[in-house]
Amino acid sequence: MKKCMIIGCGGVASVAIHKCCQNSEVFEGIMIASRTKSKCDALKEKLQPTTKTVIETAQVNADNVDELIALIDSYKPDVVLNLALPYQDLTIMDACLATKTHYVDTANYEPLDTAKFEYKWQWAYRERFEKAGITALLGSGFDPGVTGVFSAYAMKHQFDEINYIDILDCNGGDHGYPFATNFNPEINIREVSAKGSYIEDGKWVETEPMEIKRVYNFKGVGEKDMYLLHHEELESLALNIKGIKRIRFFMTFGQSYLTHLKCLENVGMTSIEPIMYEGREIVPLQFLKAVLPDPATLGPRTVGKTNIGCIFRGKKDGKDKNYYLYNICDHQECYKEVGSQAVSYTTGVPAMIGAMMIMTGKWNKPGVYNIEEFDPDPFMEALNKWGLPWEEDFEPVLVD
Ligand code: NDP
Numbered sequence: 001m002k003k004c005m006i007i008g009c010g011g012v013a014s015v016a017i018h019k020c021c022q023n024s025e026v027f028e029g030i031m032i033a034s035r036t037k038s039k040c041d042a043l044k045e046k047l048q049p050t051t052k053t054v055i056e057t058a059q060v061n062a063d064n065v066d067e068l069i070a071l072i073d074s075y076k077p078d079v080v081l082n083l084a085l086p087y088q089d090l091t092i093m094d095a096c097l098a099t100k101t102h103y104v105d106t107a108n109y110e111p112l113d114t115a116k117f118e119y120k121w122q123w124a125y126r127e128r129f130e131k132a133g134i135t136a137l138l139g140s141g142f143d144p145g146v147t148g149v150f151s152a153y154a155m156k157h158q159f160d161e162i163n164y165i166d167i168l169d170c171n172g173g174d175h176g177y178p179f180a181t182n183f184n185p186e187i188n189i190r191e192v193s194a195k196g197s198y199i200e201d202g203k204w205v206e207t208e209p210m211e212i213k214r215v216y217n218f219k220g221v222g223e224k225d226m227y228l229l230h231h232e233e234l235e236s237l238a239l240n241i242k243g244i245k246r247i248r249f250f251m252t253f254g255q256s257y258l259t260h261l262k263c264l265e266n267v268g269m270t271s272i273e274p275i276m277y278e279g280r281e282i283v284p285l286q287f288l289k290a291v292l293p294d295p296a297t298l299g300p301r302t303v304g305k306t307n308i309g310c311i312f313r314g315k316k317d318g319k320d321k322n323y324y325l326y327n328i329c330d331h332q333e334c335y336k337e338v339g340s341q342a343v344s345y346t347t348g349v350p351a352m353i354g355a356m357m358i359m360t361g362k363w364n365k366p367g368v369y370n371i372e373e374f375d376p377d378p379f380m381e382a383l384n385k386w387g388l389p390w391e392e393d394f395e396p397v398l399v400d
Pocket of ligand 1: 007008009010011012013033034035036039060061062063083084085086088106107139140141142143144145182183184187295296343346347
């Protein structure tokens, strides 16, 4: 029996679990293991009557390697799909190494106390994964994830060399709250309040947070303000795509979101430095997370669409060429299908597909790899089949 263990049972995991259950031919069994077992049980109760996939649940503290090893040993999955938080990446990779189990995640490791994410910690596992004969697939969400698959596909089918990539992540959705984040607030706020950066001629160029702004007219959404952010796939794509001169990442934000964020920053609520409050230590950002709307509850209220993709500029047969690959996803359609908004959907579907690539043996290379290092074709086909169809534009409007 082909089995997948999913760690975490939040917004993204819920979508991935729905998708595994729609895909019982590959996912004959799944175990949902998370910190709060009642969430896993509730999802099992909802989904088991609708699917042939045999669902089991367990409580696990994914910060504890021994607990993870014991659980993996007892369930014996073909792959572990890590949909907990980036802080758990290394403990879960350690447990996969000890049990010789393949590993997939959607976000790179970030130490709890430094708000700095990069691949060096996970790339350091390469040799050990190779020796153990197991694959770690890093970053199988949308961005990172589909953006890397899009890049590999463009490289394989459209270009001889790619010189410029602009990744544009547009969320045109409206949840009706003055301020809420679409995925885990702590991770989201750490990401957007950090300095921006991009890679030019092999070097990182740093900017102040939200310093670089552009306006872009997104198909299916309309005109939006977007801001240059640091994003993890820049680091791997700059290494893995031939001929790169510059790679940037832009995300759209509404004025209300930015005004609230600035105010929260100014009063110290986004800080990750612990403070004493009534005799106990609290981290302001973690407290803020507790009072903000849970992203998992935004589904019913969010309307509008997302449009995420990559604009490539490079050369084919000696001529300059531009090419835009993107996906448009509708918040309400996602909610009707799996009970979640499009931000969780666009991450959870590729997470399921990444696990499927490993379980079916379509992707099988012992070691630690970013997603663009695999053949993009079966993944691109699966995106169309499992709810994230992509579109192409051969004359895109460029970002200056
Ligand atoms: P949520 O906060 O909704 O869910 C996280 C889940 O992990 C919760 O169920 C939580 O348990 C569980 N968890 C946290 N710590 C532990 C632990 N120590 N042991 C076991 N379980 C734990 O987050 P999201 O679903 O929004 O995000 C999940 C991941 O997806 C994150 O890593 C995020 O960075 C990534 N992501 C990637 C994107 C991409 O495009 N690549 C886009 C969006 C997100 P509990 O229920 O008890 O809190």
